[in-house]
Amino acid sequence: MRDVAIIGVGMHRFGELWDMSLRDLFLDAALTAIEDAGVERVDAMVVGCMSSGLFTEQEHLASLCADVLGMGPIPSARVESACASGALAVRSAFLEVASGMHDVVLAAGVEKMTDVTGDLATAALASAADQDCEAFHGVTFPGLYAMIARAYMERYGASSEQLAAVAVKNHENGALNPNAHFRNRISIEAVLGSMMVADPLRVFDCSPVSDGAAAAILCPLDRARDIARKTPVRIAGVAAATDSLALYRRDDVTRLKAVEASAKAALAMAKRTPEDVSLAEVHDCFTIAEVCVTEEIGFFERGKGAEAAAANLTARGGRIPINASGGLKAKGHPVGATGVAQIIELVHQLRGEAGERQIRDARVGLAQNMGGSGGSSVVHVLERV
């Protein structure tokens, strides 16, 4: 298997982007990544998108993207794993390069979510849950994560204040990110005073519905310095794992076993431990998700994640900075784009280009992207070359 590097990244600012279509968003991110890499063309593409069908009535998306980019007839595949579609695209592009099938490969993630009414967006997102056993009966993602949060809080004595600390920290980081959907700082009081969505989760515990796109260019590591303009970043580890979609099929709803399995496998491939990681971007679709994920990766003991967030251990200057980009909570969550945007934050941090958000001595970054309520998880470990 060939070693693989990321040599260029680009994204469009996340947000409610009324004047940008799905294809506009993709094109902007892809061109920025191509420019950043300094390449003239790519040999193949992978596009991650959760549901261009339900959000915009457009399937066959990867061919459309290759065409608007002027890259046809190159191979272009769409991949989907709900909200982990972006990271799955990077993993698929990794395999294109690692196998020797293609040399310069574009991995993109895109989602246009705001061209439907609120109810339709919620219904489209609910298609990431088990349709027959969950969504059909009316439960939506805030409800599913609320069940996880309630069980976690009861078992470990975690408080709403501790969960709120996750949102406060991510808005603090997002305020420094020009590509973030929300750039306002918030307080614990603001979170606790915000509208209840699904008890115990309030609206400030939830990531927003966003439009956005993100892209990265991959190539063989041994050719990266010849091909690229900037310092390459190595993909040292990558792994995906799955779990049942439906919560009722799990032994323990506070556990995200796909996260544990994917993190363990990606770190093993990279020959690293959680202690080696300088910073991580993780899937904080809800505050409780960030807490559980940081435990599953092994940054904190089980039941200690909420406490750790409240003690600022996950802040930019803390023991393990989590979501320096602002995370899904503040940077926004155009579901198919999120996993690629996490990779982009790591690349900027490892290159030392993160400006006010820069983590000192960032050498090893981990990105964890999740589908639904943990039905899939994809983890990448990136390293400075």
Place this chain on the structure above:
Amino acid sequence: MRDVAIIGVGMHRFGELWDMSLRDLFLDAALTAIEDAGVERVDAMVVGCMSSGLFTEQEHLASLCADVLGMGPIPSARVESACASGALAVRSAFLEVASGMHDVVLAAGVEKMTDVTGDLATAALASAADQDCEAFHGVTFPGLYAMIARAYMERYGASSEQLAAVAVKNHENGALNPNAHFRNRISIEAVLGSMMVADPLRVFDCSPVSDGAAAAILCPLDRARDIARKTPVRIAGVAAATDSLALYRRDDVTRLKAVEASAKAALAMAKRTPEDVSLAEVHDCFTIAEVCVTEEIGFFERGKGAEAAAANLTARGGRIPINASGGLKAKGHPVGATGVAQIIELVHQLRGEAGERQIRDARVGLAQNMGGSGGSSVVHVLERV
């Protein structure tokens, strides 16, 4: 890159399967393939499906499939390229094995299309066309292929009778296939007397809306004889290519350039020419599609494909047997499953297990699977080991 073999295949009969859900169909095909291979488990999965979102409101499909198969937490990715999603799944599974990432990989294709009313099925399929430039304005796939057919007939003097010969031949083959949606023979007169859908295409020029699933097990060629129960079949060549979705963006609507590019690349990888191919399964979503595709692959000169079909050159005993399985026309076309089912027919033929449909001395098989009106194409070349 490691050499890759197919060691097991299985499919559920295509048809209007009112008592089978999406997950039932997948499970049946996957278990049959696993049984055929003689393996106890798989290391990773890829599921091709065009639009489980629009047809059944279920995204995040690959994790769901891994769970119902009892294979979690293995990695499981969904891939989509409209009606070429099945072949794209086989190509993705090929990369999992070829790269060395995983050893025993399941590639499945599935589509449940009949649980919606006719209008909704047509609208869901139209999402494979360019939504902004074609589908929104009301054109559907019979209309798009009718434009291709009209241009082809005017340029090359092809007749409706010649196109009808494609449907007659494929029903003749489908009558011998126990897994086919339609097992009735039809006559030229029946085709020409059937209802007009989009002039010049009549209902018997069109493949049906079907439910179905198909699966294959891949592993490294050098381990195939140890792992598998039956004779392995080698994937000698595989390639994907894209074209614009919208017909108006093409220089010549009678050309399917993604088919040409993917066939050329797959044959080159296999070090074969069209003359080496013993039989081919090609994407006959409409009769005109089979005609154009056989020309793009290089079986016939441009403009001679319709005439060749009418002269029985593509019949089971002809110069190059096309769609011995019955093709999409008679075997049925559950869009995500089609590409995998094509591979299954080749495996049965190359193993000498095709019964009454067996092509003599089948040594090299080619499968061509297409998305939309040619916006994507994936070609595999399989060989007896």
